[in-house]
Amino acid sequence: MTEDLLRVEGLRTVFKTSAGLVRAVDGVDLSVPRGKTLGIVGESGCGKSMLSLSIMRLVPSPGRTVDGRVLLAGRDLLPLSAREMRMVRGGQIAMIFQEPMTSLNPVHTVGRQLVEAMQVHSPGLNAAALKEKAVAALKRVRIPSPERRFDEYPHQLSGGMRQRVMIAMALACEPRLLIADEPTTALDVTVQAQILDLLRELQAETGMSIILITHDLGVIAEMADEVAVMYGGQVVERTSARALFEDPQHPYTLGLLGSVPRLDESRERLLAIDGAVPPPFAFPDGCRFHPRCPFAIQACREALPPLRALGPGHEAACIRAPVEEALTLETAA
Known part of the structure; x- marks a missing residue:
C-alpha cells in the first residue's frame, strides 16, 4: 500500500x-x-x-x-x-462537475439518474434495491424528504439541492x-x-x-x-x-x-x-x-x-x- x-x-x-x-x-x-x-x-x-x-x-x-x-x-x-x-x-474515482444546473438531465427524475449511475457497479440489485440505495444516498447528503425528492425533476430543486444530488451520485458507489x-x-x-x-x-x-x-x-x-x-x-x-x-x-x-x-x-x-x-x-x-x-x-x-x-x-x-x-x-x- x-x-x-x-x-x-x-x-x-x-x-x-x-x-x-x-x-x-x-x-x-x-x-x-x-x-x-x-x-x-x-x-x-x-x-x-x-x-x-x-x-x-x-x-x-x-x-x-x-x-x-x-x-x-x-x-x-x-x-x-x-x-x-x-x-x-x-x-x-467519481467527479462532481461544474454547474449542477446543467450537469443533471432536465427530462429525467433525480431518482432515475441516481439509479442509472448505480446499475453499472451494482448489476445484481433489482429495481427495489436500487431505489432503496438511491434514497439512502440522498439521505446521506442531508436532503430532506429523500423519498419525495427521488421522484422530482432537477428544475424542482434549488441550486444547493442540485449540488447535493450531484454529490450523492458521485458517492453512491463509495x-x-x-x-x-x-x-x-x-x-x-x-x-x-x-x-x-x-x-x-x-x-x-x-x-x-x-x-x-x-x-x-x-x-x-x-x-x-x-x-x-x-x-x-x-x-x-x-x-x-x-x-x-x-x-x-x-x-x-x-x-x-x-x-x-x-x-x-x-x-x-x-x-x-x-x-x-x-x-x-x-x-x-x-x-x-x-x-x-x-x-x-x-x-x-x-x-x-x-x-x-x-x-x-x-x-x-x-x-x-x-x-x-x-x-x-x-x-x-
Whole structure:
C-alpha cells in the first residue's frame, strides 16, 4: 500500500486546432495522499478542469492525452480499455462537475439518474434495491424528504439541492477518490459553507481522498491539506496549505494571495496581476508567467523553469525563488 492514493506523472493533454497545438495540460506532476484533500487553484484558463478530465479520461475530441501516467493505487489508468475505465469511474474515482444546473438531465427524475449511475457497479440489485440505495444516498447528503425528492425533476430543486444530488451520485458507489470541480460555483455563501461542511463530514466518514478544484482561496484555506497552484497548463507551486498561505514562493501565488482582502490588514488598494492568462496555443518562451511578473529578468524569458525543492515538501517553478531574495534584490536596485 502506497501512502499516495493517486500519482500523476508528466501528464500532457493536447488539442490540435486551426490556431495551433493547444497544450491544455503540459507536464503535470502531483499526488493525492490517502484520506487527504489536494486543492488545485488558479485563474480560469490555467488548465484545472482539463487536468481533472484527463485523470478521468473524459477529454473531449479532438483532445487527447499524449504522455504521462495516472497511477491509482499503483495502477496506471491510461492504458486501460474503455470498458475497464468505465468500471473505474464511479466505482473508484467519481467527479462532481461544474454547474449542477446543467450537469443533471432536465427530462429525467433525480431518482432515475441516481439509479442509472448505480446499475453499472451494482448489476445484481433489482429495481427495489436500487431505489432503496438511491434514497439512502440522498439521505446521506442531508436532503430532506429523500423519498419525495427521488421522484422530482432537477428544475424542482434549488441550486444547493442540485449540488447535493450531484454529490450523492458521485458517492453512491463509495469511490476512493472524489474530484470536485468548482463544487460551490454559483451558490450563495451560506449554501457554499453547507456544501463544504458536507464534503468534510463525508470524507471523515468514508476516508476518501478529494481533489478540490477552485479559484477561491478561501475554500482552499478551509478544505485543503496540500495545494497545487496551476498556471499555463502547469503546476508552478506545490506545498501544504499552511505553507502556501504563510510562505508563498512563486510570484503568481503571491499575486493571487495579494488580490484577496484580509481582515488583519488595512490596504487602500488590493494587489492586481496585470494582463491575462495567455491562450494555450500561444504560450510565451521561457517562464509562462514572465509577461505578467514584476520580478522577471532576462533569464526568465529564455528557459522554462522546472519545479524545484525550496524546502521540505515545498516546490516552486521560479528561478528567482525564494521570494524574499527577489524582493531584497528589487529593493536594492
